[in-house]
Amino acid sequence: MKIATIALAGGKSLRMGSDKALLMLDGETMISRTCHVAAQVSESVYVVVRSCEQYQGGISSSENISMVLDTQLSGALVGFLQGIKAIANVPNIAAPDWILLLACDLPNLESDILKAWAAQLADLPEEAIAYLPKHFEPKHFEQEVSNLKSKQWEPLCGFYRWKCQKSLMEFVENGGRSFQQWLKAQQVIEITKVDSNILFNCNTLDDWLVLKKK
Numbered sequence: 001m002k003i004a005t006i007a008l009a010g011g012k013s014l015r016m017g018s019d020k021a022l023l024m025l026d027g028e029t030m031i032s033r034t035c036h037v038a039a040q041v042s043e044s045v046y047v048v049v050r051s052c053e054q055y056q057g058g059i060s061s062s063e064n065i066s067m068v069l070d071t072q073l074s075g076a077l078v079g080f081l082q083g084i085k086a087i088a089n090v091p092n093i094a095a096p097d098w099i100l101l102l103a104c105d106l107p108n109l110e111s112d113i114l115k116a117w118a119a120q121l122a123d124l125p126e127e128a129i130a131y132l133p134k135h136f137e138p139k140h141f142e143q144e145v146s147n148l149k150s151k152q153w154e155p156l157c158g159f160y161r162w163k164c165q166k167s168l169m170e171f172v173e174n175g176g177r178s179f180q181q182w183l184k185a186q187q188v189i190e191i192t193k194v195d196s197n198i199l200f201n202c203n204t205l206d207d208w209l210v211l212k213k214k
Helices: 030-039 076-088 111-118 141-146 162-173 179-184 205-213
Strands: 003-009 044-049 065-069 098-103 130-132 134-137 150-153 157-161 188-190
Touching (some): 003 030, 030 098, 044 076, 065 076, 076 098, 157 162, 162 179
Parallel strands (some): 044 065
Antiparallel strands (some): 098 157, 130 157
8 A cells, every 4th residue: 555645834824923834842843743753654755835945944854755835825725736746747656545644733643543544544445535534613603602513524634545636636626625625525434533632733822832731
């Protein structure tokens, strides 16, 4: 089972106030840690970035880690597609069976967990294009007030079949930008019994302060 990783670090980090991918945790940047964890389960890692120069010193040097410039800056879904295109254009390298897609800010993610998930990929139905966990989040402000929550896919911490690129490209070319909307029309298998702490990400300064206190 050949796996390649795409890590997304091309966001604007507006809620954080600074580039969250370059925040230092235990002596390394968030994106460097993400790449290190991903490398334990995949043969190659591609990091989608806003600026290659900006991340030169923030990513550990490795021949298996490549940077992909996000030329469109149109959100995570388009960044994912640009990462796929970069992998497809690598000469003399066979396409992977699966892509592990990760956000740059998953500080609690561990390689053993990814390996356990990857070991289950061979048992998935051929029609399934993704293997993802779910998380709870409010759909509307009114639901947030009443504490009613909707279970949504966590698209930036899971596996996608290489063949997903066809439907993804069609969705993006038709103006689609929402992972949830794209996945709604696909067969996706849920990764069950996932510790919610694994999916914790640092979107705001408050999130970062909570993490630093642990």
